[in-house]
Amino acid sequence: MRITAAEVAALSLSIKVALLSLVVTFPLGLLVGWLLAKRTFPGKAFLNTLVMLPLVLPPIVSGYLLLILLGKHGFIGRFIYQTFGIEIVFSELSVVIAVSVISFPLLVRGIVTGMEAVPVELENAARTLGASPIKVFFTITLPMAHRGVIGGTILGFSKSLGEFGATIMVAGNIPGKTQTMALAIFSAVHLGEDVSVYRLVLISTVVAFAAIWLTERFTLR
Amino acid sequence: MTNSTKIRLDFRKRLGGFTLEINCTLEAKVSAFLGPSGSGKSTLLNCISGTLAPDDGEIVFGEEILYASAARINLPPEKRRFGYVFQEGYLFPHLTVAQNIRYGQPKPRKSSAAIDVLEIAEFLQRYPRELSGGQRQRVAIARALAMEPRMLLMDEPLASLDSALKERIIPYLHHIKDTFDIPILYITHAFSEAMALADEAFLIANGTIIANGEPHRLLTAPTAMPIAQLTGVENTLFLPVTASDKARGLTLLEIGDQSLAIPYTDIEIGDIAPVAVRAEDIIISLEPDLSISARNILKGTIQYLDVKSEYTWLSILVEWHHLAVKVTHAARKQLRLQEGSEVYCVIKASAINLLWD
Numbered sequence: 389m390r391i392t393a394a395e396v397a398a399l400s401l402s403i404k405v406a407l408l409s410l411v412v413t414f415p416l417g418l419l420v421g422w423l424l425a426k427r428t429f430p431g432k433a434f435l436n437t438l439v440m441l442p443l444v445l446p447p448i449v450s451g452y453l454l455l456i457l458l459g460k461h462g463f464i465g466r467f468i469y470q471t472f473g474i475e476i477v478f479s480e481l482s483v484v485i486a487v488s489v490i491s492f493p494l495l496v497r498g499i500v501t502g503m504e505a506v507p508v509e510l511e512n513a514a515r516t517l518g519a520s521p522i523k524v525f526f527t528i529t530l531p532m533a534h535r536g537v538i539g540g541t542i543l544g545f546s547k548s549l550g551e552f553g554a555t556i557m558v559a560g561n562i563p564g565k566t567q568t569m570a571l572a573i574f575s576a577v578h579l580g581e582d583v584s585v586y587r588l589v590l591i592s593t594v595v596a597f598a599a600i601w602l603t604e605r606f607t608l609r
Numbered sequence: 610m611t612n613s614t615k616i617r618l619d620f621r622k623r624l625g626g627f628t629l630e631i632n633c634t635l636e637a638k639v640s641a642f643l644g645p646s647g648s649g650k651s652t653l654l655n656c657i658s659g660t661l662a663p664d665d666g667e668i669v670f671g672e673e674i675l676y677a678s679a680a681r682i683n684l685p686p687e688k689r690r691f692g693y694v695f696q697e698g699y700l701f702p703h704l705t706v707a708q709n710i711r712y713g714q715p716k717p718r719k720s721s722a723a724i725d726v727l728e729i730a731e732f733l734q735r736y737p738r739e740l741s742g743g744q745r746q747r748v749a750i751a752r753a754l755a756m757e758p759r760m761l762l763m764d765e766p767l768a769s770l771d772s773a774l775k776e777r778i779i780p781y782l783h784h785i786k787d788t789f790d791i792p793i794l795y796i797t798h799a800f801s802e803a804m805a806l807a808d809e810a811f812l813i814a815n816g817t818i819i820a821n822g823e824p825h826r827l828l829t830a831p832t833a834m835p836i837a838q839l840t841g842v843e844n845t846l847f848l849p850v851t852a853s854d855k856a857r858g859l860t861l862l863e864i865g866d867q868s869l870a871i872p873y874t875d876i877e878i879g880d881i882a883p884v885a886v887r888a889e890d891i892i893i894s895l896e897p898d899l900s901i902s903a904r905n906i907l908k909g910t911i912q913y914l915d916v917k918s919e920y921t922w923l924s925i926l927v928e929w930h931h932l933a934v935k936v937t938h939a940a941r942k943q944l945r946l947q948e949g950s951e952v953y954c955v956i957k958a959s960a961i962n963l964l965w966d
Binding site for chain 1: 687690
């Protein structure tokens with residue numbers, strides 16, 4: 389029972405998309421997490437709600453909203469299409485966007501939890517010792533929040549790997565193009581390809597198990 | 610102190626229902642702010658260090674304006690170069706002692722006078738969690754000194770230590786005073802620390818300075834008036850503790866050659882207890898040998914006698930302390946009280962309150 393080319397394509401797309409998503413969301417997550425954990429500003433509650441929304445909305449709904457926004461006639465999609473001639477929906481890019489939106493709250497949650505636990509008094513002490521706010525962030529806040537940051541990153545990454553609902557809405561289920569692991573399993577079940585389902589389920593389970601184990605290792609030492 | 614290290618404070622800061630209002634110039638090598646917790650001491654230090662912005666006013670160090678509301682100047686803490694020693698130490702837990710000390714150093718260097726003075730060379734490679742309370746506080750002081758500050762701000766650096774440890778750290782503070790040519794602002798609620806270290810002390814209560822001066826003189830001078838206005842209690846005394854008996858519920862204070870019993874407090878023997886007595890809680894007697902429950906019968910002389918419409922006010926000199934006493938006209942007449950009369954002040958221990966501990 390060799391793994392098929394289509395399955396390899398789905399698995400590698402999932403990993404590629406999750407990594408690309410991480411590259412984009414990690415710096416943004418640090419910024420947003422720091423804002424939510426350490427700053428007070430008008431609209432903070434709104435920003436928090438906006439970031440956390442995909443966590444409570446059914447992924448299908450998040451995906452539908454993205455479809456409306458990113459479609460050729462959507463608010464953002466039309467602009468991109470007219471300026472760059474690129475159609476976002478049903479492309480690999482749309483998979484990246486979908487998994488980013490869905491995984492972002494998990495990433496930010498971990499970062500916020502980590503950073504909130506860093507006493508502001510220690511950050512102030514660093515300031516009195518001559519450190520600029522940026523130096524304080526990289527030498528005090530971030531190192532002291534590292535467990536929350538790593539935990540959020542691993543959870544967010546795993547969520548990206550297995551995202552289904554939003555992806556199928558914005559990106560469709562095009563084998564070799566937008567078909568990720570989760571979508572491949574969905575198709576295999578529908579087509580009754582039991583052996584393929586077992587293999588993909590086994591791979592997913594191993595990946596999920598490893599992610600949770602790594603999170604525990606780094607955050608609950 | 611030269612003009613270049615003089616610090617001028619003139620600002621206000623509201624925090625909740627509390628207002629800190631400070632107007633003074635610090636010129637001594639070591640200035641101490643002395644006051645109860647909640648009097649605004651830490652807020653004061655945070656405003657000077659730049660971690661908290663006042664509401665208005667100005668803070669000037671030498672010729673340099675650190676904060677001025679009118680000119681919209683507020684220098685960030687990292688530009689002020691004031692070493693800050695916190696009550697809780699606030700060492701960075703993820704860094705070793707050596708890394709903590711290097712954190713604020715302008716140029717990285719192996720040895721530092723701060724490491725020598727505070728004798729911490731032996732645990733440079735340890736983490737803060739591996740140190741005792743006293744060691745941690747010594748590292749915190751060394752870290753603040755290693756940044757080569759223009760001034761040292763110390764917020765109750767000894768408050769978290771037990772008395773034996775305090776005794777051991779105070780010599781280090783003296784050493785710092787002698788070794789480093791920078792002004793020190795020392796905040797404490799303990800008179801002994803202010804008296805041991807400070808050249809000038811500022812008494813602070815409810816967010817304002819109520820008296821200032823050379824520490825020893827401050828404690829014996831009749832500072833009662835401004836404090837009385839604040840607390841509503843006419844008599845405030847700062848007296849050293851001579852004995853304490855928890856079982857009997859009493860602490861004895863020394864007032865010249867006499868002694869004053871107050872309800873038990875855990876202020877250490879030798880330290881100063883700030884106490885307050887209301888003028889109407891003092892009974893005047895002509896006889897010292899009374900069989901009564903009151904614990905205190907203090908001998909004194911009436912210095913002034915002021916007949917007001919409702920009461921007669923007496924100012925009685927007990928040793929070198931003035932006690933304000935309120936009596937009725939009838940009592941004055943019956944006892945034939947007049948200026949120069951020798952009298953006994955009878956005070957229940959329970960009528961004496963600690964201003965703070």
